Amino acid sequence: MPLHPPPLRILGHGARPGVKEAEAALVEHYPRLVRLAYLTLPPSLGRHRRVLAAHAAVQRALHGDAGALSEAGAEGVPAPRSGDAPAESPHTPAYAGVRLRVVRTSLAYERKPRWWPGRAPSPAALRPCVPVVRGLRLFPRAGGMDEFALDRALADVAAPVRAALGLLLLESLTEDATRTLLAEAGDADASASVGAAAHVAGSDHDRVRRMLRSEEFDPCTVQTRPSDLLRRRHRVRAGTAALVLLVLAGGGLALTADAGTGTSHSPSPAPLGAVPGGALDPAALLRTAPGVWADTSRVDFSAWPPRGGRTEDRELLGRALASWAAPPVDATVTTAPGTAAVPPAQPPRLLFAGELGGEAVVLFHDGGVRVVRYAEPLGEERSPTLDFARVDDADVTTAAALAVGRTTTSARYLLAPWVAESTTRDLLAPDTPARALDVDGDGITAAVPRPAAAGDCLSWPVMQLRSSGRIVEKHAFLVTDLGDITPVHLTHTPRPGSGAPARQPREATGPEALTGWARTACSLRDLRHSGVRAVNNWHFAEQPLPGTRSRADWVCTRADTWSGPGRILVQFAAPAVSPTAPAEVVSDRRNTALCSRFGQHVVSGVHWRSPAGAWYVLAAGSRAVERIEVAGSVHGGSNGPTLAVRAPRETSFRVNARLRGGGTMSSAG
Template sequence: VEEGARGRGEDRAPAGVFAPVLDPAELMRTAAERWADTSRVDFTAWPARGGRTDDDGLLGRALRAWAGPPESVRVSTTPGTFTVPPAQPPRLLFAGEVDGAAVVLFHDGGVRVVRYAEPLSGSGGAALDFARTDDADVTTGAAVVVSRTGDGARFLLAPWIDLSTTRDLLAPDMPGRPLEVGPDGVTAAVPRPAAGGACETWPVLQLRSSERIVEKHAFLVTDLGDLAPAHLTYTPKPGRGAPARQPREATSTEALLAWARTACSLRTLAGSGVRSVNNWAFAEQKLPEGRASADWLCTRADTWRGPGRVLVQFLAPADSPTEPAAVVADRDDTALCSRFGQHVLAGTHWKAASGRWYVLAAGSRAVTRIEASGAVRGAAGGPTFAVRAPRDADVKLTASLREGGTLAAVH
């Protein structure tokens, strides 16, 4: 049941803004247990929480700042998010005091989350943040940043989150640590990934949904600088004769070990409106001159606005489980490594223990042959390829696909 009591706003609406949308009494409020009895488990199922949900003065200031922010209000947006005033009364998610600020969170029309914050004391200005959240679900609608201070962030968790812990992607063998959550759903401060300098830790939230909506469902999200944290997933290596794998939650040992070597590449995605990031282990390759093998991963970031970015990463044998993988390809605005781009081919130069250099290549499950031309020529059947080559040899790689057609290497 949604409630929206009638009332009159105290201030005149800016030109072009329908007056009721600025009236706190018209805000939509979701019943506390709605999330457990609905087929739409997203921000529309969040109840209004916090100690100031009945503070019409605060709510009115937040709505008016949204409708027509004065110059004193700092406005930020994630890419692809509109800042226009709401067309109808938004849904109130939170209003309360956090880290010395009064914070209000709204959900608008199923497409945006808007955060308003004003200092409780001092002369600092207010802030207004917009984030796109259309088609959010159990995982991508599980948390919102409610406050950032220094090196930490607090999150407002979805009402369906039953258990919350933190873990470090660069410590894959360490169990998660309990995360304190207040009665209003706000977490204790969680360390933020460092934006620069040495990449020595990568904090993530490991959340578990209530069994009232899904059984034993744990998942990872990480703070990439936007209001909504990004959901991390993993697609296992192809099995012999098995159908194509689908992304899974990144909580298994195999997934955590892969993320331990690729977590630091998430830095390049900060502030770009990322919805989810999947590590797809698309190939395993036996290396020349020995019995060691390497893994090939396609790390795909999907944004809320649609376009994606991929990093192809080469995981050579390493002494440390957290040694960063080598990024061998980086492509923006692409469908590669998604359900609309299921074929991938990539290559790299690699130095064996003997000191000899090779060109290596690997393709996804439908690749049946790889050919090299240019400074070095060669071919091999199957999804992997290796050939002796000078360190910086300019080589063109192409692949043949099982169902016909060819594939060029991604760069």
């Protein structure tokens, strides 16, 4: 449903020509300006308010100092190609002035305090009133997983960085021009913002530019849904009750004036609509006794006792449950893939209620299927956030922690009651011992660094936890943050041994596992915000390299999601100078059973250059592969699970394998 600006005011005879040109530029390039504003605005507004605020920022870009519109923003912007260039050209000073005001207004939503250095315009001039839309929620059409991941990554950076990314990639400004514009818009460190935007964009600017131009970031073409119907119903009932109360009160006053005596009775408040089963009643919340986890065969979130300093705060719990059932229009709601953001069907289990990092946080467990995190700022009139994630069939490791608070660089976790020891380590420093992690009396950890979402991959923090001997003796395991409420369990399947049975995944805490994860940890970035439950590194083959005495590892990194579908990355780890040099991703397959217990065979191939400069096609398969053949521009075959054939670098090929006991398969990529 496209949103169009209201008719612009008619300029009088005394209007400046620059304002007329700016008005024409705004109308002509309205969609691109709104997209730039939407990108810059903080995602914490929620998509509905963010859409409306983007339109408001552009529609009010002509308000205020008219002279500034005809003069501001021209610095660093190419001049028109001729004196006859149309006023609506994106290269005119008029357009540049409108764009500057849009960026300045959009940045104001995240700036604190709410005034500009050196001047003090009214708050209305900085944060305009948004258009009024009643009964509907508006949000851009969803893009693909790449666009979704980019939007989540942008939520972790500051508004000037998002603005710089839009100016560089959407507006095609130079870095110097972008720095100049951001400085004029009030960014105190424009150079740092431009540098951070370059890190977010990475090396493939065209790909990021295409994503920013997708429907995910287009607030002019939106979808509509009804607003919170339950809350509207409550408001109508409350309004009716208030009206009846006023009528009765007025009648009572009239009777008192006439008769001098009498008593008026206020009607009872209208009953709130209830979810079946009393699921929104704080008094009905399920609470597990503290020692149950050590005396049950179901060691998951259902065994967590409620913790935190506000577990008896009925008002906080009531707000959290009501927001879950009918999220406020301005709430920020995130759902992991495959997770339904529907109201609870029965009273949920309370896991945590307390204060952390300037927020009141509540964690619920919904009947074995979901965990829900509700957070509201303390002492500020800001919208709440709701996060939903699936946790069905969780166990000792996948129910060991929940992210209770996050910043852009760190997270704090609520640990399961069965976690007896907690440490942290860096996967890119496999020889460095784990470091102790402080945990308070409620089971909340100190801040744990989060893996960087963009830029250079210089470290990969993980938590190494050990469960209590009361349930599993000395069971240590690794979990890491991939952007969801639940951290991801990391495991390892060793290289093939001499025995016939295939090896099973095991915990990735030993030297061999840590060495393998040091080569593949950075590939986990591609799995962020995708609802991953566990990731296993399967070293399915070891291959001698022709012309050398070295050997290479073939690794299948499999990510299993809570909703079921899996994704694999086949990686080739050739010998390297650095023990943390990233392995080469050979293939990427989604929605596949490969490299799981339901897909125990795999084969793949890669181009490889020897130290002497000769190019080869290398191929390798898992233990059941007895013959490999390559076809296409090069032909060759080999008995056994590995193959090496001399071939030019640009050779196209396909790999096929024959399995022991019959059957064939083709390359994973």
